[in-house]
Amino acid sequence: MQIFIDEIxxxxxAGIAAALGRLIASGRLSPGDRLPTVREFASTLxxxxxxxxxxxxxxxxxxxxxxxxxxxxxxxxxxxxxxxARSKTMAPNAQATRLDLxxxxxxxxxxxxxxxxxSRVSERAVTPSYQDLPVIPELLQVLAESWSYPAPAxxxxxxxxxxxxxxxxxxxxxxxRVIVExxxxxxxxxxxxxxxxxxxxxxxxxxxxxxxxxxxxxxLAPAAVILQPRAQNPTGASMPAERAEELAMLLRxxxxxxxxxxxxxxxxxxxxxxxxxSLGRWLPERVLHVRSFSKSHGPDLRIAALGGPARLxxxxxxxxxxxxxxxxxxxxxxxxxxxTNPGSITQISEARHMYFARQxxxxxxxxxxxxxxxxxxxxxxxxxxxxxRDAIVRLAASGIRVAGGAPFFAAPPAGGADGAAFVRVTAGxxxxxxxxxxxxxxxxxxxxxxxxxxxxxxxxxxxx
Numbered sequence: 001m002q003i004f005i006d007e008i009x010x011x012x013x014a015g016i017a018a019a020l021g022r023l024i025a026s027g028r029l030s031p032g033d034r035l036p037t038v039r040e041f042a043s044t045l046x047x048x049x050x051x052x053x054x055x056x057x058x059x060x061x062x063x064x065x066x067x068x069x070x071x072x073x074x075x076x077x078x079x080x081x082x083x084x085a086r087s088k089t090m091a092p093n094a095q096a097t098r099l100d101l102x103x104x105x106x107x108x109x110x111x112x113x114x115x116x117x118x119s120r121v122s123e124r125a126v127t128p129s130y131q132d133l134p135v136i137p138e139l140l141q142v143l144a145e146s147w148s149y150p151a152p153a154x155x156x157x158x159x160x161x162x163x164x165x166x167x168x169x170x171x172x173x174x175x176x177r178v179i180v181e182x183x184x185x186x187x188x189x190x191x192x193x194x195x196x197x198x199x200x201x202x203x204x205x206x207x208x209x210x211x212x213x214x215x216x217x218x219x220l221a222p223a224a225v226i227l228q229p230r231a232q233n234p235t236g237a238s239m240p241a242e243r244a245e246e247l248a249m250l251l252r253x254x255x256x257x258x259x260x261x262x263x264x265x266x267x268x269x270x271x272x273x274x275x276x277x278s279l280g281r282w283l284p285e286r287v288l289h290v291r292s293f294s295k296s297h298g299p300d301l302r303i304a305a306l307g308g309p310a311r312l313x314x315x316x317x318x319x320x321x322x323x324x325x326x327x328x329x330x331x332x333x334x335x336x337x338x339x340t341n342p343g344s345i346t347q348i349s350e351a352r353h354m355y356f357a358r359q360x361x362x363x364x365x366x367x368x369x370x371x372x373x374x375x376x377x378x379x380x381x382x383x384x385x386x387x388x389r390d391a392i393v394r395l396a397a398s399g400i401r402v403a404g405g406a407p408f409f410a411a412p413p414a415g416g417a418d419g420a421a422f423v424r425v426t427a428g429x430x431x432x433x434x435x436x437x438x439x440x441x442x443x444x445x446x447x448x449x450x451x452x453x454x455x456x457x458x459x460x461x462x463x464x
Contacts, residue, residue, distance in 0.1 A: 004041070011047050014397035016055035021393035024064050024075055033075045035065060058397035098399030099437065101426045104233065104380055106271070110351035110428075111298050112344040117337040121330055134317055134326040139336040143305050146339075148266075148278040148289065151307030155317050156327045160267050160292035163306040165191055166316045167288045168224065171261045172197050176223035181209060183382070183408035183422070185233045185265070188226055197223075201410040206374045208232065208239035211246050221256040224263055229277050231268035231295075234408045234424040236359070236376020238274035241281075248282035261312065262287045268378040270296030271352045285309050295379065296348055297338050303331055355379055358430045365438030371445055379428030386447030388421040394444040395423075400437065402426075 007019040023029040035041075038056060042049040056073060059065045066076045135143075135156045143154050157163045172178060174196040180188055182201035192199055200222055203213040209227060230238045251257050262279050269276065269291055280287035292304035306313065320326065338344045355378065363375040366383075373383060385391040388404050395402055405422030412420070423445075430437060 004036070005044065008045070011045055011051070012397075013051055013054035013058060014394050016045075016047075016052060017058040017393045017397045018390050020055070020059055021062075021064060021389050025389040029075050031075050035073045035075070037072065055397060058393060061401060062392055062396045064393070099429075099431065100401045101429055101437075102401045102403040102424070103429070104403065104424065104426050105299060105429075106295050106351075106379060107354075107428055110347075110354055111296075112338055112347040112351075114298065114334065114338075116343065117334045117341065120337055121333050127329055130325065132326075134320070136329055136332045136336065139332050139339075142336060142339050143291075143307070147291075147307055148276040149280040149284055149287075151280065151284070151289065153310040153313035154305055154307040155313055155320075156332060157304055157306055157316075157320070158324065158327055159294065159302045160265055160290055160304045161187055161191070162302075163288075163290040163292070163304045164188065164226065164263060164265060166319070167261075167263045167290070167306070167312070168192070168195060168197070169319075170312055170316055171263075171288075172223045177220055179214070179217045179222045179225040179227075179260075180410050181227060181232065182410045183234055183405065184226075184410055185228070186407045189410050199410050204232065204235065204237060206235075206237050207243045208237055209243070209247060211243075211250060214247055215250050215254065218250060218254040218257040218260065222260050224261045225251075226263045226265065227279075228265045228267065229279075230266055230272040230274050231376075231378025231380070233267070233378075234380050234403075234405070234422075235382040236378050236380050236427075237374075238272060238377040239277055241275070241277050244277045244279050245282055248279045251279070251283060251286070260286070264289045266291045268295045270348050271355055271379070272377050273352060273356050274377050280308070288312055293335060293338075296351070297335065301331060301335065303327055303335055355428045358434070359427050361434045362425075362427050362430060362438055365434050366442055369439055369442035371442045376427065379426055381425045381427045383423050383425050383441060383445060385421050385423055385445040388423060390447060391421075391423055391444040395440060398440045398444075400440055402441075 004020065004023070007023055009015055009019065020029070038049050038052045042052045045052070056065065060067065064076055065073055067073045135154065139156070140154060144151070147154065157166060168178070168191065172195065175198070177198045177200050178192055179200045179202055180192070181204050183204070189199060200217040200220060202217050203210040208229070229244065232238070251260060251262070262283065264278055264287060266289065270293065278287060278289050280289050288306060288308040290304055290306050293301055306316065359376050359381065362381060363373060366373060373381065376382065388406060392402060392404055403424040405424060408424065425441065
């Protein structure tokens with residue numbers, strides 16, 4: 001028991017939880033280790049059982065420990081075996097929490113109502129022929145008219161990751177190299193690992209991929225680039241047209257990148273406040289642009305549009321005909337209705353403004369507590385912290401869950417350990433009263449100090 005006592009700096013629920021979190025993160029407590037009982041530990045520390053119980057709940061809420069009834073409480077090493085590697089570290093714990101800002105999913109209350117759209121869809125799922133066009137004409141027209149550049153071919157697939165996976169299957173082979181943002185979206189990294197492709201991480205800033213880092217990676221002859229032009233996950237950065245053009249010109253000018261294909265994941269376009277942007281405006285023959293609707297219209301719709309040159313899109317459509325065939329035309333009709341119905345359009349517009357307002361309110365509140373970060377786009381914010389595990393556990397003790405930053409890095413961030421720790425906060429899920437949340441986030445970001453006072457802060461928003 002002495003190992004616990006020596007680590008504890010303050011005998012509060014947050015202090016106790018943070019101490020055990022450090023022991024688990026450092027390996028001094030291993031998966032399967034049994035913790036003292038609440039009463040035994042409370043007696044040794046000279047605190048109430050309620051204090052220890054609250055610390056235990058905080059640790060359980062972030063998946064570090066689990067109670068097994070009369071057998072005791074144990075350090076946890078459990079994640080669903082069917083999840084990819086990085087997804088296991090991000091999987092939400094079943095324990096209830098007061099405020100979950102870890103999921104990266106839209107606010108259910110800001111999604112458009114499906115009832116009216118469903119009522120206007122045919123009662124029968126009829127398709128005249130298995131060889132019909134994969135995309136219903138009315139949806140194809142809406143997509144083509146709203147596309148960020150004239151795309152020769154557009155199809156519909158089962159969500160953004162399905163589009164990314166099928167695009168990679170088309171343009172990469174085992175052993176190829178693919179440029180990825182660092183930090184970036186962890187499932188992209190898992191996907192590349194599974195198909196045997198080497199990741200080439202490039203730095204990003206508040207405007208997206210850093211051109212100098214991109215140029216260095218292009219010299220290694222990558223087969224593809226995966227980038228998020230708007231509301232980048234996890235940072236919330238959106239790329240201005242000037243940066244997109246600069247990257248496109250680098251691609252065009254780099255001899256080793258003459259065959260490199262760009263795969264763009266525009267997952268939050270409908271709720272982003274940034275203008276639509278794509279490298280396809282300058283390189284239409286080399287860009288596969290993915291526009292998905294999970295963040296704006298509902299994750300369970302599982303529908304995304306994929307557009308680009310016919311030489312790349314047509315083989316993807318052909319291959320799908322030997323698998324799922326097409327994305328349900330009933331779902332396509334629902335999406336078409338949501339994209340064209342005035343009521344649904346108004347709901348999406350209101351959601352966009354609400355997410356912007358929440359991001360701005362959180363940015364301003366954090367600044368008032370001495371923590372300056374760029375205002376993010378979309379639903380996520382990338383928050384620098386002194387120590388990732390300590391911040392997660394301290395927030396859990398306050399009833400707030402956030403996502404650890406480590407899984408979002410394709411490679412260790414530049415600059416070493418100093419200032420390189422982050423958490424991702426789903427600002428889109430914030431309550432109306434943001435100030436207490438901002439105070440807790442700022443205090444957790446600062447590290448083990450008991451309080452944060454307004455004024456200059458040493459943490460910066462350096463992302464790579």
